[in-house]
Amino acid sequence: MTTTEKTSESYYRSLTRNIIFVIVGVSVVPLILITFTIRYFSQTSYQDKVIEHLQVLNKKHKQNIDSFLKERLADIAILKDSYSFDQLANDDFLKDKLRSLQMNSSDALVDLGVVDEHGKQIAYAGPYDLRGANYAEAPWFKAAIQKPYCISDVFPGLRGIPHFIVSVRSENGSTWLLRATVDFDKFNSLVENIRIGETGFAFILNRKGEFQTKPRTDVPPQKDPYLSFLTPGTKDLEQEGVVSNSKIEGRDIIHVMSRLKDGDWVLAFQQTESDAYKALYTVRTITVLIFFLGVIGIAVVAVLLSKRLVKRIRQADQEKEMMDEKVIEAGKLASVGELAAGIAHEINNPVAVMVEEAGWMQDLITDAGPGSIPMVDEFERSLTQIKAQGARCKQITHKLLSFARKTDPVPKRVNINDILSEAISLCEQRVHSGSVKIQGQFAEGLPPIRVSPSEAQQIFINLINNAIDAIEPKGGILKISTRKEGDFIVADVADNGPGIPSYVLPRVFDPFFTTKPVGKGTGLGLSICYGIMKKLGGDITVNTAEGLGTTFHVKFPASKLIDKKAS
Amino acid sequence: MSSDLLNYSNKVNLLLVDDEQAYVNILSRRLERKGFQVKIANNGTQAIQLARIEDFDVAVLDLKMDDMDGIEVLKIFKKMVPDMIVIMLTGHGSEQAARDGMKFGAFDYLTKPCDFEDLVAKIWEAYEDKKTRF
Numbered sequence: 001m002t003t004t005e006k007t008s009e010s011y012y013r014s015l016t017r018n019i020i021f022v023i024v025g026v027s028v029v030p031l032i033l034i035t036f037t038i039r040y041f042s043q044t045s046y047q048d049k050v051i052e053h054l055q056v057l058n059k060k061h062k063q064n065i066d067s068f069l070k071e072r073l074a075d076i077a078i079l080k081d082s083y084s085f086d087q088l089a090n091d092d093f094l095k096d097k098l099r100s101l102q103m104n105s106s107d108a109l110v111d112l113g114v115v116d117e118h119g120k121q122i123a124y125a126g127p128y129d130l131r132g133a134n135y136a137e138a139p140w141f142k143a144a145i146q147k148p149y150c151i152s153d154v155f156p157g158l159r160g161i162p163h164f165i166v167s168v169r170s171e172n173g174s175t176w177l178l179r180a181t182v183d184f185d186k187f188n189s190l191v192e193n194i195r196i197g198e199t200g201f202a203f204i205l206n207r208k209g210e211f212q213t214k215p216r217t218d219v220p221p222q223k224d225p226y227l228s229f230l231t232p233g234t235k236d237l238e239q240e241g242v243v244s245n246s247k248i249e250g251r252d253i254i255h256v257m258s259r260l261k262d263g264d265w266v267l268a269f270q271q272t273e274s275d276a277y278k279a280l281y282t283v284r285t286i287t288v289l290i291f292f293l294g295v296i297g298i299a300v301v302a303v304l305l306s307k308r309l310v311k312r313i314r315q316a317d318q319e320k321e322m323m324d325e326k327v328i329e330a331g332k333l334a335s336v337g338e339l340a341a342g343i344a345h346e347i348n349n350p351v352a353v354m355v356e357e358a359g360w361m362q363d364l365i366t367d368a369g370p371g372s373i374p375m376v377d378e379f380e381r382s383l384t385q386i387k388a389q390g391a392r393c394k395q396i397t398h399k400l401l402s403f404a405r406k407t408d409p410v411p412k413r414v415n416i417n418d419i420l421s422e423a424i425s426l427c428e429q430r431v432h433s434g435s436v437k438i439q440g441q442f443a444e445g446l447p448p449i450r451v452s453p454s455e456a457q458q459i460f461i462n463l464i465n466n467a468i469d470a471i472e473p474k475g476g477i478l479k480i481s482t483r484k485e486g487d488f489i490v491a492d493v494a495d496n497g498p499g500i501p502s503y504v505l506p507r508v509f510d511p512f513f514t515t516k517p518v519g520k521g522t523g524l525g526l527s528i529c530y531g532i533m534k535k536l537g538g539d540i541t542v543n544t545a546e547g548l549g550t551t552f553h554v555k556f557p558a559s560k561l562i563d564k565k566a567s
Numbered sequence: 568m569s570s571d572l573l574n575y576s577n578k579v580n581l582l583l584v585d586d587e588q589a590y591v592n593i594l595s596r597r598l599e600r601k602g603f604q605v606k607i608a609n610n611g612t613q614a615i616q617l618a619r620i621e622d623f624d625v626a627v628l629d630l631k632m633d634d635m636d637g638i639e640v641l642k643i644f645k646k647m648v649p650d651m652i653v654i655m656l657t658g659h660g661s662e663q664a665a666r667d668g669m670k671f672g673a674f675d676y677l678t679k680p681c682d683f684e685d686l687v688a689k690i691w692e693a694y695e696d697k698k699t700r701f
Contacts, residue, residue, distance in 0.1 A: 345658055349587045352680030356593040359683050363600050394680055401658075 008317075012310050019306035020299075027298045035291045039284060046280045054196065054256045054269055054276070055241035061194055061202065062240060062258035062267050068190060069261065072108060072166045072182055073149050075101055079112075080168050080178045088114050088178065094125035110163065110181040117145065117175040126181065128159055140165050144177055151261055154184065154212045164212070188213045191267070197278065200271030204260065205230075212265055225255045226266045245273075344397035351397075355390035358383045411450050413559050416482050416489050417442040419453060423460035424480065427468065435475030436468055442482045449489050449556040455532050456556075459540075462525040463493040463552050469516075470497035470550065487558050488538070494551040500544040508542060529554075578604040579694050580622060584614040584640065585629040585656065594686075601687055611635030618648050625693045627686070629656045629679075630664050638668055645672045650700075652693040656681065 079088065079097055087093050098112045111126020119136030135141040140152035144167040152165040164187075167179040191213040194202035204212035207230050209223045225244045240258040247253065252273035257266050274281065362383050365376060373379065424438055431438070449456075460480075467478045479494045500508060507513045509530040526540075533540040537557050544550040581603045585591045588609060595605040606621065608614035611634050618626070626644065630637030641653055655676040657665040665676035674693045677686060 348658060348680055349590060353587070353589045353593060355680055356590065356597060356683065360593055360597050363597055367600070390680070 012314055015313070016306045016310045019309060020302045023302035023305065024298055027302075028295055031291065031294055031298075035287060039287055042283065043280060047277060050276050050280075051243055051254070051256075054200075054254065054271070055243065057194070057196065058202075058256045058258050058267065058269050059240045061191070062260060065190055065204075065260055065267060068108070068187065069151055069166070072180065073151070073168065075109065076112070076166060076178050076180050077149065077168045080170055085114070085170065085172075085174065085176060089123045091123050091125060091131065094123050098125040108183045108186040110183050113179050115141065115167075115177040115179055119145075122176075130158065133158060140167070141177075144179070145169065145175075151264075153206045153208075153210065153264075194269070196269070196271055197275040199275040200269065202267065202269050204265050204267055206265050226257055226268050229257050230259070230263060230266050340400040344400040347393065348397055351390050351393045355387055358386040358390070411452050413448040413450050414453050414456070416446060416449050416456075416491055416556065419451075419456045420460055420480055420482065420491060423457050423464060426457075427461060427464040430465070431468055431472070436471055436478060437476075438464075438478045438480065440480050443484065446482060446484055446489055447558045450559040451536060451556065459529045459532055459554060460491070460493070462529050463554070466525065467493060467495040467497065467550070471495050474498075476549075484558075485555070488555045489558055491554045491556075492551055493554070494549060496549040499546040499548055499550050500542070501546060505542070505544060509540075578602060579690070580624045581605045581690065582608065582614065582617060582621075582623040582626040582651075584608045584611070584626060584632070584637075586610055586632045587629075594683075597683060598687070598690075603690070611637070611640040614640055615643055615647070618644060618651065623648070623651050624697055625652045625654065625674075625690050627654050627656060627690070628673075630668065631658060638664065638671065641668055641671050641673055650697065652697045654686075654689055654693055 079101075083093075083097075088097075094112050094114070098109065101109055101112075111124065111128065111130070113121045113126070113130065114123040115121050115135055119134055119138070119141050121130055121133045121135065124131045124133075138157070140150070140155070143152065144150035144165070147169065148171075149168045150166070152167075154162050154164045156162055161184070163181050163184045165179050165181055167177045170176050170178065191202050191204055201215065202213075203215040205223060205226050206212055207227075209227050225246055229242060229244075242257050244255045244257075245252060246255065254269075254271050254273055254276055256269040259265070260267050362380070365373060365379060365383075370376070420440065420442065424440060428438060464478065464480070471478065474497075476496045479492075481492050481494075483490050483492070504515060509526050513527075530540055533554065533556075539553075539555045541553045541555075542550065543553070579602075581598060583591045583595055583598070583605055585594075586609055591607045591609070595607055598605050606617055606623070608617050610632050614626070614628070617623075628637055628640060628644075632640075637655065641655070644651055644653055652674045653668075653672070655665050655668045655673050656679050657676055658679055662676075662678070665673075668676060674696065675689060677689060
């Protein structure tokens with residue numbers, strides 16, 4: 001028993017395990033696939049979107065800055081074209097033009113100056129006293145005198161403040177330059193105000209890698225990608241919105257760049273990836289969190305569910321086992337019944353022969369006449385005894401045959417009193433001790449009931465046996481009566497035994513509930529009775545009083561009622 | 568009973584059909600003592616052969632035999648010798664078969680082992696019945 005228990009224990013454990021694996025497997029695998037597919041595609045598309053956005057931003061600002069510079073050049077080109085050298089060489093005239101420029105178009109120009117071909121400033125209007133300044137050696141002048149118009153790099157120059165110069169060259173007669181200084185703060189604000197997220201910022205670099213605007217100081221900008229972008233070898237590359245990635249101090253950085261000023265300057269955007277993809281990373285974290293919560297949830301559910309399922313299965317298995325035992329028992333009973341019937345038939349014939357032989361001897365004695373046979377009385381007594389015992393054998397075989405015959409579940413119209421008499425006579429053999437008296441009080445003229453005689457008998461044999469078990473230890477009376485109650489025929493099986501304890505009472509009709517010692521009762525008797533009565537459309541109820549006795553009421557519908565229902 | 572016997576000039580011709588040899592032997596002796604003319608058959612085939620060559624007033628027929636079902640024998644009797652009265656013997660618990668037999672023209676049935684006096688009375692009843700009919 002212990003080995004079977006152990007093996008079944010491990011069987012249920014492995015069953016639990018398998019169910020858990022199946023549930024977890026079936027639910028987690030799709031979860032993984034969905035999570036990672038969505039993650040991959042959302043990441044790719046989101047990153048593309050962010051980069052695209054940065055590119056658009058970069059191009060737009062490039063255009064802004066380009067147009068700012070072009071406007072400044074246009075401002076002074078108009079002056080140069082509209083007025084003669086003599087007019088512009090006059091400081092007062094120049095001051096007047098500077099003022100009107102600052103008022104009308106933009107206040108981005110700080111000063112104006114006219115420089116001759118040798119680099120000497122011959123007229124100046126502006127906040128500094130730069131009249132007569134010599135720019136012959138200044139790099140901006142050297143570049144500007146070569147081109148019809150020019151924008152210089154940012155430099156501190158004579159005034160010591162970072163600035164840059166726009167200039168146009170006049171070839172009309174003599175060669176001279178009209179130059180203007182661009183307000184560095186104005187220009188700087190164009191770039192400095194570009195902020196993307198927390199770490200994104202913009203700046204402008206020249207070919208030498210010098211800052212043309214003030215970069216944010218807290219993030220060291222990476223110059224390499226921009227300088228390589230500006231080197232002449234890479235001129236084939238697109239001029240705008242070029243993206244590259246690099247790693248600075250362990251952080252992934254996105255660079256977006258566009259050329260300015262014919263490739264002399266580069267407008268650079270730079271932002272850390274973690275900042276640019278912040279929303280994506282948040283979503284990613286949430287997804288992972290949901291995924292793990294989901295997995296934990298599934299695991300918990302799988303464990304609980306499988307435990308409960310296995311518990312049910314175990315219960316069902318136990319019930320089935322008990323049922324199997326019951327079926328085997330019933331099968332045994334049936335075969336015992338068949339055997340008994342067979343024996344009864346076989347015994348009948350020899351008994352009949354015996355009885356007839358005894359009768360024949362009696363015939364012979366009668367024919368011989370009185371007095372002719374000695375001790376004739378003894379012979380007569382002996383023969384009568386043989387016949388009597390033969391009759392007894394006949395009774396026993398009849399009873400055995402009745403028992404074996406009761407296996408048909410086909411309902412018939414029967415009288416309840418007949419069923420009860422038969423059940424009592426079958427049970428009476430148990431109570432030879434004499435401590436139990438069975439009394440029958442049958443009402444006459446009851447309408448028939450329509451039941452399977454064997455099932456009805458089973459009910460009463462169960463009830464009578466239970467009652468005998470209850471009263472046998474102390475002795476008592478078992479009263480069985482029948483009566484009519486409305487459309488029902490009621491049989492009452494009443495004993496004056498100890499009664500049913502109140503804690504047992506609610507469960508007496510439950511299957512497998514028994515108060516008998518293990519192996520004595522199956523706990524099926526009353527539940528079978530209950531099932532049969534419910535099937536018949538009748539009922540079985542119990543009244544009990546502790547110490548006084550128990551009465552079972554078995555209610556059969558009268559046959560008439562059933563016939564009506566059937567039709 | 569002997570007074571009854573005087574009332575009839577001819578003995579009642581009786582056919583006993585049962586596969587239990589010892590039973591029919593002793594029964595035939597006792598019945599012969601009662602004044603019946605008894606012939607024995609141990610199975611259905613024998614019974615039919617006997618009935619073909621001899622006229623019987625009454626047949627006592629066991630329903631359970633090795634070679635033939637008693638009901639079959641009864642049906643053949645009823646076709647072959649319709650004026651022979653048939654009393655059936657059945658085991659306890661197979662009264663249904665006996666009731667079926669009644670439908671096929673049996674006179675009555677007795678449950679085995681039957682009381683001898685009952686059997687004799689039944690045979691006389693059957694004989695009376697035959698006399699009133701034929």
